[in-house]
Every structure is written in structure tokens, then in C-alpha cells.
Amino acid sequence: MASVGLTPQLLGQAFPFHIAFKANGELVQCGQVIKRMCPELGRAKLVTEVFRIDRPSDVELDFEAIRAQPRTVFILECTARPFKLKGAMMHLAEAGVMLFLGSPWISELTELTDLGLHLNDFAVHDQVVDCLFLIQSQQAALSDVRKLASQQSVKLAQQQATLLEVEKLARERLEKELELARQIQVGILPRQLAAEGLELTAYMQTATEVGGDYYDVLPVEGGCWIGIGDVSGHGVTSGLIMLMVQSVIAALVAKDPMASPRDAVTVLNRVLYENIRHRLIKDDFVTLSLLRVSERRIVFAGAHEEFLVCRGRTGQTESVATPGTWLGVMADVGGFTTETTVDLEEDDVVVLYTDGITEARNAQGKQYGLERLGEAVRRSRHAPIEEIRDNVMQDVASWSAMRDDDATLILLRRSN
Amino acid sequence: MYGLVNKAVVDLVTSKFGAETWTKIKQKADVDIDVFVSMDGYPDDITYRLVGAASEVLKITPEQVLEAFGEYWVLYTAQEGYGPLLNASGTNLREFLMNLDALHARVAMTMSNLKPPRFKVVDVDPKTMLLEYRSTREGLAPMVVGLLKGLGIRFSTPIEISHTKRADHEEFKIRVLPAA
Numbered sequence A: 001m002a003s004v005g006l007t008p009q010l011l012g013q014a015f016p017f018h019i020a021f022k023a024n025g026e027l028v029q030c031g032q033v034i035k036r037m038c039p040e041l042g043r044a045k046l047v048t049e050v051f052r053i054d055r056p057s058d059v060e061l062d063f064e065a066i067r068a069q070p071r072t073v074f075i076l077e078c079t080a081r082p083f084k085l086k087g088a089m090m091h092l093a094e095a096g097v098m099l100f101l102g103s104p105w106i107s108e109l110t111e112l113t114d115l116g117l118h119l120n121d122f123a124v125h126d127q128v129v130d131c132l133f134l135i136q137s138q139q140a141a142l143s144d145v146r147k148l149a150s151q152q153s154v155k156l157a158q159q160q161a162t163l164l165e166v167e168k169l170a171r172e173r174l175e176k177e178l179e180l181a182r183q184i185q186v187g188i189l190p191r192q193l194a195a196e197g198l199e200l201t202a203y204m205q206t207a208t209e210v211g212g213d214y215y216d217v218l219p220v221e222g223g224c225w226i227g228i229g230d231v232s233g234h235g236v237t238s239g240l241i242m243l244m245v246q247s248v249i250a251a252l253v254a255k256d257p258m259a260s261p262r263d264a265v266t267v268l269n270r271v272l273y274e275n276i277r278h279r280l281i282k283d284d285f286v287t288l289s290l291l292r293v294s295e296r297r298i299v300f301a302g303a304h305e306e307f308l309v310c311r312g313r314t315g316q317t318e319s320v321a322t323p324g325t326w327l328g329v330m331a332d333v334g335g336f337t338t339e340t341t342v343d344l345e346e347d348d349v350v351v352l353y354t355d356g357i358t359e360a361r362n363a364q365g366k367q368y369g370l371e372r373l374g375e376a377v378r379r380s381r382h383a384p385i386e387e388i389r390d391n392v393m394q395d396v397a398s399w400s401a402m403r404d405d406d407a408t409l410i411l412l413r414r415s416n
Numbered sequence B: 001m002y003g004l005v006n007k008a009v010v011d012l013v014t015s016k017f018g019a020e021t022w023t024k025i026k027q028k029a030d031v032d033i034d035v036f037v038s039m040d041g042y043p044d045d046i047t048y049r050l051v052g053a054a055s056e057v058l059k060i061t062p063e064q065v066l067e068a069f070g071e072y073w074v075l076y077t078a079q080e081g082y083g084p085l086l087n088a089s090g091t092n093l094r095e096f097l098m099n100l101d102a103l104h105a106r107v108a109m110t111m112s113n114l115k116p117p118r119f120k121v122v123d124v125d126p127k128t129m130l131l132e133y134r135s136t137r138e139g140l141a142p143m144v145v146g147l148l149k150g151l152g153i154r155f156s157t158p159i160e161i162s163h164t165k166r167a168d169h170e171e172f173k174i175r176v177l178p179a180a
Helices: A008-014 A032-037 A063-067 A109-114 A128-187 A236-255 A261-279 A369-379 A385-399 B003-017 B019-028 B044-058 B062-088 B093-110 B141-154
Strands: A019-022 A027-030 A051-055 A074-078 A084-092 A097-104 A198-205 A213-220 A223-231 A286-294 A297-301 A307-310 A317-320 A340-343 A349-353 A407-414 B118-125 B128-134 B159-165 B170-176
Touching (some): A074 A097, A128 A236, A128 B093, A198 A213, A223 A349, A223 A407, A261 A286, A307 A369, A317 A369, B128 B141
Antiparallel strands (some): A019 A097, A051 A074, A223 A286, A286 A297, A307 A349, B118 B128, B128 B170
């Protein structure tokens, strides 16, 4: 088969960046484009005047050293101009010449401009330019991804800001409602506690978090009526229910100060049941003990916390159960409501409270409890009634720093 | 068309008329794409619909839209990182046009679905040349006019363009005017 060779002109076209040199380093010829890139090449005698080998790093630009490295990628660095060439060294044995065939080693499009290279300067078969396009398209893809990512994070931040704003508004609304409920709760408390033949004092602490405590004292001839209880839930609905409880009891007592507490509780339940279930359409309920108190006797009905009677003479503390059921849950509680009578003697102290007192927890999670309450009252049972109250509240405070629930305490004693 | 083309349309409209106008055009064209991906292919139909909608919203003819877009394309590709390649493709208008097919052939290396137009330069006299344009796509000749205008600006070469429809191609006669 006939073979073809390349004339120096064709070699120049096929390899515009080629360099040929002899065993002694003498330059034989080079491509037109490389000559333009490095005008010093045209004047140089030896290849080593304008080039050195960058890689392999341990090979000198020496004929024999290069010959010993067949099939190696060479990177030539121009020492006169800032560029490198990448390619192969071919040993033409017959001519005694080493031929470098390669292209500028560039990795960014901008280097084309820096080196003053045009697309026409590259041989048509040269893939260096294709590589540059590839790199460019990679960068375009990357910048698209970055743009998308940043748009995404902006959107996310906006959504979060909106969400926070909505949450804040909801929280503010809730806070307003709780404040309103607290105003109702505190607003209907009796302003002055006074009852014929009785010393009376009360303490109430309201916590908006849980809330719902209710108490009332209605003075009547020869004594008073006392209500103490708890409305489920918190917020405006609880406040409204407290108003109902207060109004119904006040109306019943005004009509008949000597009414039966059992009857009063039964009527109150009927009103609450109708109003809560059928008008407000809620499922709230009330626990309440209603006491008719005279100098010598307490008659009561309705289920709330058991209460304490601290006997003045002996210092013995008795707890009195308050049997019954929730109010506002069923139409008629008559069958569950009983009336109980407790006789009072001189200096007996009656202690009414809500669970905020007895369930106050100390650092170890232990509840204050009924026993401690009874003991605190017993210790100071002969002191003025306000002093007993302050002692008890101090005792509770030293037991528990937490104030996360309503707490109510009512003390009463037969006057001397 | 590659996303790069549609991105250029977005960029042209938003930079000259604002994001709201772009939203209107997108709605009118019934195109529901927020971000075009440069190296992804999109149906030609999307680009044509955008041009049609832009014409309606901006109250100019589709030909004017295409011409404005052609002119912008030269600017846009340079700004999107292809500047050095444009530089390397020629130092004057004629050289650049001569290399246009080679440029597209290189681009096709990475955009394998590219259906680039074909350009051929025929010299008439030292001041005049004919550019023959062949494309598989219909109706984009006004865009070529815009491209030539953009290139005239790029190479600071004032030119006069006349367009003739030939049997199997479009022909643009380009006359270089004396520099102002």
C-alpha cells in the first residue's frame, strides 16, 4: 500500500502549533500560529531558549531524555510568553528530529482573548475549542442552578416571614382575648367581703395560661352565701360562663336568702346547660360548691374541692367532702346533688380553696397538698383572719415559685 | 430552541420594559415556565408564542420583535460568557460572518440537538457582500436583520441591509457605509 507524508506546508496547516528540533536542540521549523504567539521563536536558535518542559516535571528539554519517554503527554511552557502547550513528542528517526505536536493548553474561554487566538488559528480537527464550549456550557448550567437556588431561598424566606406574621397576629389575638377574659373574671369578684357574725377574707391570683377560678360572697341577713368553683377552659367563653354563674346565684339569693343550696345548684345547672350546650354550642362545664353560711352552720351543695374546717378549740382539722357532679353537662343534676350541713363553733376556721393552692408544685414536682394547707391554717388559727391568709399564701409561695394556674383561697371564722 | 434563546427573550423584555410586562407576555403566550434552563431544549412553539404575545403586548409587529431580539442576541451571548468565543470568531464583520457556520458547528458539540441556520458569505465588491441564510425554521429572517445590526454595532461598522427572498434561501445584501 502506498503511503503519504506531509509537506512542511501541510504539516503547518494540520498542526499550527508544532515545533521541530534536532538532537542538539537546534530549531528546525515551527507552525505559523505558534510563531505569532511567540515572536521570539523566530529568532531563537535552540528550542531551550524559549521553552522548558513543565510536565513531566522530572524530564529536561533534552532530545535523549524525551526519547526515553514515548507515549507521554508533554506540557511545554513558553519562557518568553505566558502560555503552555499540551501535546506529544514524536521522534522522526530518519530525519534525526523531535517533533512536538500539540495545542495551547487552556481551560477558560477568556484565555482565547488573552492569547489573541482566533477559531481559525486552530486546526479544524483540533478539539481544544470544543472543550472550551463544553466548559462554557457547564458554567451556564451551573449559573442556572445557582440562580434557581437563590430564587428558591428568597421564596422560602418570604413564606417564612408571612407565616411568622400570621402566627404573630394569631398570638396577639389570643393574648387580647385572654386579657379580656381575665378582665371579666376579675371584674365580677366581690369588692368587699363582709357578712354578719363572720370574719371573711379571700385571695385570688389569676394566671391567663390556665385560668377559670370563680368565687363570690353574697351577704344576707345573718350571714352570707359563698360560691367557689372552676370553669373549664379559658378565654372569653369561660368569662361569660362565670358571669352567668354569678348572675343566677345572685338572683336566686336575692329572691330567697334562705333558699336551699341544693335547689339553687339544680336551677343553676339547668340555666348553664341550656346556655352552654344550646346557645354557645360549647362543651365547657363548671364545678361549683355553693354554701349558705350563718354564724353557727354551713349548708352546702355542689361538687368542688373538699374543704377544711379547723376547729378553734382543739386545733383539729376536718376535711369535708363535696359530693355531686359537674354543672352544665346534663339537663338535670337533681339526682346527683345532695345537701350537707356542717355546724360551726366559736373560732372554727373554714378553708375554701381551688386546686391552684393544693396542686402548687415544688422544684421536685411534689404538690403542696391538703395536709400542709391544714397545718398552715392550724398554726395561726387564732391570729386575725387576714394574717392567717397571708401566712398560708406565704407558705404556698415558699413551697412553689410557679404561678401557672389560678389560685383562690377563702377563709371564714365565726366572730367572737 | 435551547433555553438560552428563551432566556435572552426574558432578559430583553425585563431589562427594557420591566418584570410586569414580562409576566403579561408570559400569560398571554400561555407559557408557565418561571426559569428557562440554558442548556435544556424547549419546543420552538414556546419561542414563537412568546414572540407573538410580545408583539401584542408591546404593540409592535412580530417582525419588529424578532429584529429587536436578533440585535439583542449579539449582546446577550457576549454577556452570558460567550464573549471570548465571539472575539475569537472574527475581528471584523466579514470574518465573523465567514466563521459563523464554524462557530455553530463548535456549539453543536455541546448542544447536540442544535439545528443551527447555515450562513454563506459571497463577496460582491470591497464594500458589499451577500449573506445567504438557510434555516429549517420559518419566518426568522427579521431576526437575521437584527443580528446583522447588532454585529455592525459590535464591530463599529455602519451597514445598510436589504433583504431579498430567493427560491431556496433568504439573501441579505450588506453594504458597509463610510464611518460616521
